[in-house]
Amino acid sequence: MQAELIDHIRFTAISPDMIKHMSVAKIIVPDTYNDDGYPIDGGLIDQRLGVIDPGLKCKTCGGRAKVCPGHFGHIELVRPAIHPEFAKTIYLLLQSTCKDCHRILLNEKQVDDLKPTIESFVRADDNEKELSLQTSIESEGKNMSLIKKLKTVKKCPSCGAVQGKLKLERPTFFYMNGNRLKADEIHDWLASISNEDLAYLGIDGTSTRPEWFIMSYLLVPPVNVRPSITLESGERSEDDLTHKLVDIIRTNQRLEQDIDAGAPQIIIDDLWELLQYQVTTYFNNETPGVPVARHRSTRPLKTLAQRLKGKEGRLRYNLSGKRVNFSARTVITPDNYIGMDELGVPLKIAENLTVPLYVTKWNFDYAKSILSNSSYPMVMNHISKEGVRKRVADTNREELLAALKPGDILDRQLMDGDIVLFNRQPTLHRLSILAHIAHILPGNTFRLHLSATIPYNADFDGDEMNMHVPQTLEAQAEARLLMGVSTSIVSPRNGQPVMFAIEDIVVGMYMLTKDGASFTKDEAARLLSSVDIYELPEPLKNGTYSGKDIFSMILPEDLNFEYTDKKDDKNNVVIKKGKLIKGYVNSKIVKKGKLILYLYSEYGPEKAKDFIDSITIMAGRAAYIAGMSISMRDYYISALEKDREKIISNTLNEAKELLDKYRNKTLEALPGYTKKQTYELEVFATLNIARSVASQVLLSHLTMDNNAMLMIAVDARGNILNFVQIAMMLGQQSVRGGRPSRGYDGRVLPYFSRKDKNPMNKGFVKSNFVEGLEFVDYYMHAMGARDSAMGKPLVTAVSGYMMRRLVNAMQDFYIDSDLSVKDAGGALIETLYGGDGIDPVKENMK
Numbered sequence: 112m113q114a115e116l117i118d119h120i121r122f123t124a125i126s127p128d129m130i131k132h133m134s135v136a137k138i139i140v141p142d143t144y145n146d147d148g149y150p151i152d153g154g155l156i157d158q159r160l161g162v163i164d165p166g167l168k169c170k171t172c173g174g175r176a177k178v179c180p181g182h183f184g185h186i187e188l189v190r191p192a193i194h195p196e197f198a199k200t201i202y203l204l205l206q207s208t209c210k211d212c213h214r215i216l217l218n219e220k221q222v223d224d225l226k227p228t229i230e231s232f233v234r235a236d237d238n239e240k241e242l243s244l245q246t247s248i249e250s251e252g253k254n255m256s257l258i259k260k261l262k263t264v265k266k267c268p269s270c271g272a273v274q275g276k277l278k279l280e281r282p283t284f285f286y287m288n289g290n291r292l293k294a295d296e297i298h299d300w301l302a303s304i305s306n307e308d309l310a311y312l313g314i315d316g317t318s319t320r321p322e323w324f325i326m327s328y329l330l331v332p333p334v335n336v337r338p339s340i341t342l343e344s345g346e347r348s349e350d351d352l353t354h355k356l357v358d359i360i361r362t363n364q365r366l367e368q369d370i371d372a373g374a375p376q377i378i379i380d381d382l383w384e385l386l387q388y389q390v391t392t393y394f395n396n397e398t399p400g401v402p403v404a405r406h407r408s409t410r411p412l413k414t415l416a417q418r419l420k421g422k423e424g425r426l427r428y429n430l431s432g433k434r435v436n437f438s439a440r441t442v443i444t445p446d447n448y449i450g451m452d453e454l455g456v457p458l459k460i461a462e463n464l465t466v467p468l469y470v471t472k473w474n475f476d477y478a479k480s481i482l483s484n485s486s487y488p489m490v491m492n493h494i495s496k497e498g499v500r501k502r503v504a505d506t507n508r509e510e511l512l513a514a515l516k517p518g519d520i521l522d523r524q525l526m527d528g529d530i531v532l533f534n535r536q537p538t539l540h541r542l543s544i545l546a547h548i549a550h551i552l553p554g555n556t557f558r559l560h561l562s563a564t565i566p567y568n569a570d571f572d573g574d575e576m577n578m579h580v581p582q583t584l585e586a587q588a589e590a591r592l593l594m595g596v597s598t599s600i601v602s603p604r605n606g607q608p609v610m611f612a613i614e615d616i617v618v619g620m621y622m623l624t625k626d627g628a629s630f631t632k633d634e635a636a637r638l639l640s641s642v643d644i645y646e647l648p649e650p651l652k653n654g655t656y657s658g659k660d661i662f663s664m665i666l667p668e669d670l671n672f673e674y675t676d677k678k679d680d681k682n683n684v685v686i687k688k689g690k691l692i693k694g695y696v697n698s699k700i701v702k703k704g705k706l707i708l709y710l711y712s713e714y715g716p717e718k719a720k721d722f723i724d725s726i727t728i729m730a731g732r733a734a735y736i737a738g739m740s741i742s743m744r745d746y747y748i749s750a751l752e753k754d755r756e757k758i759i760s761n762t763l764n765e766a767k768e769l770l771d772k773y774r775n776k777t778l779e780a781l782p783g784y785t786k787k788q789t790y791e792l793e794v795f796a797t798l799n800i801a802r803s804v805a806s807q808v809l810l811s812h813l814t815m816d817n818n819a820m821l822m823i824a825v826d827a828r829g830n831i832l833n834f835v836q837i838a839m840m841l842g843q844q845s846v847r848g849g850r851p852s853r854g855y856d857g858r859v860l861p862y863f864s865r866k867d868k869n870p871m872n873k874g875f876v877k878s879n880f881v882e883g884l885e886f887v888d889y890y891m892h893a894m895g896a897r898d899s900a901m902g903k904p905l906v907t908a909v910s911g912y913m914m915r916r917l918v919n920a921m922q923d924f925y926i927d928s929d930l931s932v933k934d935a936g937g938a939l940i941e942t943l944y945g946g947d948g949i950d951p952v953k954e955n956m957k
């Protein structure tokens with residue numbers, strides 16, 4: 112084969128001559144195989160179009176299935192059909208040219224104005240054309256607006272003909288003064304537009320003639336583009352494109368027969384329209400305004416456009432998307448008894464993934480021993496120093512063992528201690544992919560430490576995650592050093608910890624370290640031995656062990672730490688010389704809090720990770736010993752009833768005052784708002800406050816004896832607003848950021864009065880979940896719930912799309928050795944990464 116340098120590529124519409132030139136067979140039979148199971152001559156899988164059957168030879172090139180590239184055929188349409196994707200261009204052309212003389216509707220002066228650019232464009236040779244077309248379009252900002260105005264020209268400047276009213280009814284129906292323009296009429300019109308006139312419309316007539324948009328010849332793609340599948344039953348199943356082409360030929364045949372038989376025009380026109388429909392859906396089965404073509408099973412056919420478009424299309428799925436080897440995906444489940452930096456990998460997965468072992472004289476004995484294994488962990492492949500690759504089997508193991516030498520590579524199964532990358536979609540930030548240490552375990556799920564779910568935003572309601580096994584030593588080292596879980600505890604975004612204790616572990620920490628918490632010797636021994644500590648702290652005078660002392664056993668002996676809460680001194684914590692002497696371990700110090708950050712910066716990432724690991728096990732155990740549950744009793748607080756009524760009546764009074772002010776026109780409008788809008792805003796704000804007032808009152812009534820309150824206070828689950836909604840009132844519901852107002856004319860429900868200003872009828876809900884909801888309350892609450900429920904997926908879709916575009920735009924940016932950011936072409940994007948050269952991870956540490 113001769114190598115040629117590609118100078119330029121040009122895209123044009125395909126001409127009838129090109130189709131005839133390309134085609135190796137005219138397809139006339141709307142069928143595929145004959146009764147003997149051989150392709151029918153002139154059928155849709157004519158052997159001249161190539162072969163997919165390994166036993167057959169291509170009748171065009173003589174090649175067999177894998178050698179023959181496939182060849183195009185064609186269908187001759189007895190009546191032309193409009194290419195649906197060009198309908199808009201055709202519409203523009205018809206609008207811009209005279210209905211009688213088909214000249215462009217520009218007057219002499221306009222022609223003179225535009226001539227210089229157009230002439231340079233028309234005269235340019237092929238190489239320059241691309242450029243001059245670009246310039247002509249760019250400089251013709253005015254040109255295009257001029258062209259758009261051409262449809263309003265009433266009289267042809269060339270022949271004086273009065274222009275008709277042109278209409279395009281999607282997708283392919285054109286009307287002139289209400290009369291349908293047939294495809295052949297449009298063809299003739301477009302064919303008589305000169306190349307010079309086309310140039311004014313930005314079309315290069317020497318490469319693409321507009322009449323080609325009206326097709327009399329249709330290309331039939333090679334069979335290997337639309338292979339048939341043989342089912343197990345021996346039955347053949349054809350590709351959707353083949354089905355569609357069968358429909359086209361069948362309609363074409365009927366049309367031909369009817370024309371030959373001299374059928375009435377109406378019948379012919381109907382069939383012609385059907386042919387146009389078949390062609391339209393062949394190109395794009397999601398064309399707006401056209402019924403979807405379906406398979407017998409009612410499944411929509413996947414035709415040409417559907418093959419290319421969208422997430423599962425050729426571009427995004429097959430070209431930008433890549434399948435990867437050395438990866439696994441399954442459901443995740445929690446396991447707090449492995450380290451936060453570990454990943455529980457099912458044995459089944461470990462058996463199927465391999466890591467290369469580079470045989471050296473130093474690991475030779477180890478390599479030999481693992482190669483001799485005939486069950487897990489064993490070697491799957493042997494690649495000799497010379498590059499010969501052999502699958503290790505029972506039959507050749509001895510032979511390979513004898514020949515093993517340094518320089519060979521062994522693909523061994525994944526084992527404990529291997530480094531793996533773990534990922535959850537959507538992959539929104541750097542911490543969505545972290546390196547974990549594999550820990551091979553029985554079962555079918557990946558097991559993940561509870562605290563490691565936070566950066567992934569994972570939970571265990573069926574979430575699945577992906578694992579990748581880095582294959583080269585360089586990749587493994589990078590993963591360990593740059594992507595490790597421990598080193599990622601502090602976020603690169605703001606220098607705050609992103610991994611800490613959550614949920615019931617936080618309750619457990621309170622149970623373990625609250626004032627007065629004490630444990631028997633047995634309990635203390637179990638708590639400590641669960642984290643591999645086999646000595647006890649000094650017992651208290653009564654022989655029990657203080658929870659604070661037990662907790663202190665996992666702290667570094669020289670740790671001095673103090674946390675002062677500006678709002679609530681109950682949260683203050685003092686640790687001196689590795690002993691917790693004041694306060695309990697709350698989420699304030701281990702979450703936003705400084706303790707994890709302090710351990711991370713002063714004792715290193717590993718220590719911070721070990722602390723989270725230990726506290727998780729120990730606090731889990733402490734919560735287990737203490738026991739913890741909530742019930743209706745926690746939420747039914749009779750003392751609240753009076754407060755609740757007072758809050759509601761106060762709120763309603765305030766709303767009433769606002770209404771009075773609005774009615775007697777003493778309410779002043781906020782800048783940029785009408786009085787009515789101001790009233791609505793202020794009423795909404797006033798009614799909204801009721802809930803916050805209620806939460807203050809609620810807080811004053813509650814102590815840590817209330818388990819529901821305890822969960823909230825230690826920041827394990829829920830917030831005070833949840834409690835208010837359960838025990839006091841749901842409060843003002845919001846729809847689109849305001850009070851519900853739509854539904855019926857001037858009212859939300861039909862039996863409210865239009866003049867009704869009662870806050871209850873505009874979403875103020877007095878009742879709570881314990882006492883139950885009245886109908887109107889329930890309805891208002893459902894409106895608010897629906898509003899927020901609909902918002903969520905919408906927001907994710909929008910941000911997901913934004914992410915895709917950002918990734919596409921920035922994927923080849925990199926930070927150079929001088930800390931500047933460059934793109935793949937070496938162009939400078941940013942002189943200093945981040946603009947300030949500050950690493951937030953290190954910045955927050957003192």
Ligand SMILES: [Mg+2]
Pocket residue numbers: 569570571572573574
């Ligand atoms: Mg989930």
Ligand SMILES: [Zn+2]
Pocket residue numbers: 160161162169170171172173174179180181182
């Ligand atoms: Zn061939």
Ligand SMILES: [Zn+2]
Pocket residue numbers: 209210211212213214267268269270271272
């Ligand atoms: Zn004219």
